[in-house]
């Protein structure tokens with residue numbers, strides 16, 4: 001079914017009261033995970049499902065017992081770990097801005113729910129005016145195109161950092177990653193190709209629109225950025241994957257998750273971010289922090305603590 005036909009089918013099914021016949025992924029959830037404001041700008045998050053990951057991905061430079069203990073203290077036991085995915089939507093006047101585009105249907109069967117969640121909440125993907133990518137890993141950019149290789153947000157202007165674009169589109173990009181990550185390059189290139197004619201390259205320090213500001217948080221990937229939304233003291237930092245785990249990233253910022261491409265730089269970035277976020281008590285939204293992804297950072301002994309906020 002083409003995506004336009006699928007949308008038609010959904011509208012018909014819903015009008016006919018057939019929503020109980022729809023697959024679970026298409027059933028209306030009809031609300032965001034959270035809805036907050038910063039500097040008058042509306043910010044909400046939607047679930048893209050979750051990643052299913054092996055525990056050893058969460059820290060590669062510590063022994064198993066230490067890692068297991070940290071995962072356990074986040075309630076994560078067993079041979080696989082669920083890592084939630086929270087995608088942020090910013091509404092600022094006439095701008096409707098997605099921060100990242102979710103995983104799409106080709107990455108993991110437990111991820112890729114974003115389109116259905118937005119549909120359930122009554123958000124028309126055609127109304128999205130900008131998509132700002134934190135980085136080009138699969139769970140952030142593969143949702144740029146749908147099952148039919150059509151753009152998921154056909155009217156949006158895409159933004160990505162210059163450094164991130166340069167890394168993934170380099171001719172030898174495939175040789176710059178380990179063998180088991182080469183599919184990340186293929187997927188990033190497929191999705192970047194689909195938006196290359198309209199993409200805007202940005203630098204940290206720039207604003208996408210007033211109140212939506214780009215911060216350098218390099219390390220997880222070479223051009224990873226976070227997005228600061230709001231004004232003055234009323235701000236929220238949408239972290240992307242600068243801080244990914246509610247215990248490990250905060251209490252052990254020096255540990256190396258396997259997903260960090262430049263591990264030392266990622267550690268430096270985490271420590272700098274944590275110190276600043278705790279001092280300013282800035283609200284944060286983490287792409288992989290417990291739903292809705294919202295909280296803040298508190299100083300704790302020699303490290304930090306994530307305080308989750310649900311509303």
Ligand SMILES: [Zn+2]
Pocket residue numbers: 137139140241287288
């Ligand atoms: Zn991620």
